[in-house]
Amino acid sequence: MELKHDTIERIIREALAQMSAQGIAGAGLSVEAPASNMSVEAPASGKPPQRDPFLVSIGVSNRHIHLSRTDMDALFGPGSQLTRKKAMKQPGQFAAEETVTLKGRKGSLTKVRVLGPLRKETQIEVSVADGFTLGITPPLRMSGHLDDTPGVEIIGPQGSVTRDRGVIVALRHIHMPPETAASLGLRNGEEVDVEVGGERGGVLRKVVVRAAEASAYEMHIDVEEANALCLKNDDLVRIRKI
Structure with a gap:
């Protein structure tokens, strides 16, 4: 036997009323009847996703x-x-x-x-x-x-x-403002590893942090390093603390 939508909704409401009378709802359980359109949407946060702060763009020199x-x-x-x-x-x-x-x-x-x-x-x-x-x-x-x-x-x-x-x-190095270095837990002159993705990806070691005022957050490598890892300007790589 096929039940109509209004019949299903009436049965659910009667069951909820009976549960409430028995005190189940007061025990901390919450049950809601389904909406008539049967769709559920997650609330939008309205904020763009945050980029990983350890991602830094490449500048090929x-x-x-x-x-x-x-x-x-x-x-x-x-x-x-x-x-x-x-x-x-x-x-x-x-x-x-x-x-x-x-x-x-x-x-x-x-x-x-x-x-x-x-x-x-x-x-x-x-x-x-x-x-x-x-x-x-x-x-x-x-x-x-x-x-x-x-x-x-x-x-x-x-x-x-x-x-x-x-x-x-x-030497390959990463420019960054002092406040960026502080937020990442890094110090001027410190060496870090950098992870590179892609088909020829790998790990660049002994990358020097250069934290100074009036700096843009950017990693500098030369053309030989870029060619070896198939990197180009503005590609993103990830700093990995040693």
Whole structure:
């Protein structure tokens, strides 16, 4: 026998009334009759899902050079200024239109991009393979740590200079504001592991935390590291504390 919907609803209501009379409802049990449309919806929170704070975007760094004022004058002319080409994620930093040639004892690298603004001392950042091309062995270093590094000749449109130091392979690192570091339980200079997903994923070890004011949350790797793991700009990877 097929029961109609109103008959089912009447039976349920009578059962509820009987249960209430026996004190079952007062024992902490709550029973509700089904709504007539038989649909149940979860309440919407109205808030977007929170991103994992340990996820950080990738910035892939190709070979480039930071120039001092003295070397800028020698390469591009006295009083010359860098021409802004593209802003970078780190506040105040940009890629310039200007490029130079690097010349080593074995070979040269052309169209090496100048990054601004100018610095106190010239610094050249290349890959391991670039070092082979130039005939030098630049060490793995953090930016600004230039003691015991090799030099190279730098050639610009208005002249050239030969630096006796300043060429490095940059250590992979993560820029972040101090408040971000604190929220993640990290300290400036600390080393972390970073997990990379995808078909060529893996774990990058000895990634240095660089916590400083006026920093954007971003991990920097060079082109060799990016190619090895099939990473590109703005891909997300995950920090894993050691």
